[in-house]
Amino acid sequence: MEPITIAMALAAVLGTKALEKTGEKVGEAVWDRSAKLMKYLKQESPGAIAAIEQASEQPLDYGQAVLEMQEAAANPDVARTIQELAAAVEENPHPKLTEVVEEIREALKSLESKDEKNAYITAKEIKAETGGMVIGKSEKKIDTGEGSIVADTIGNIDNRKIDRRTTI
Structure with a gap:
């Protein structure tokens, strides 16, 4: 799985408190790395944090969130934390995370197909x-x-x- 997609899925699941509602827990390594990522994101991309924190009330715009996560990943510490988080999630798979990762992938595919349809522009006169x-x-x-x-x-x-x- 792609590290940024995994990080977004985890952020969405934790942001909506979906695991707390069912009483499930993620592994300690996943929890520690996600807390570390959230700390970095507060510094690098406060808008992403605000969107994640409001995800229980307003659906997360995955396309925008992934863009913000990619921008934040320009910081080597953030990029490393995302990689560590993705590795921890793959070592400790969770059904809810897998479900949200697939949801994000589908949303991103939908955005890509819309972009492809709008990408070709012909100008008759410049x-x-x-x-x-x-x-x-x-x-x-x-x-x-x-x-x-x-x-x-x-x-x-x-x-x-x-x-x-x-x-x-």
């Missing part, structure tokens, strides 16, 4: 001011007049500085 940059994938050769071709290779990413007002 206006660029002097000194601007145009970056994109060309589908045809584009001639700006005066013999200057902006996109001369079809299908390749093109990055050109504009030296005069141009419509592409």
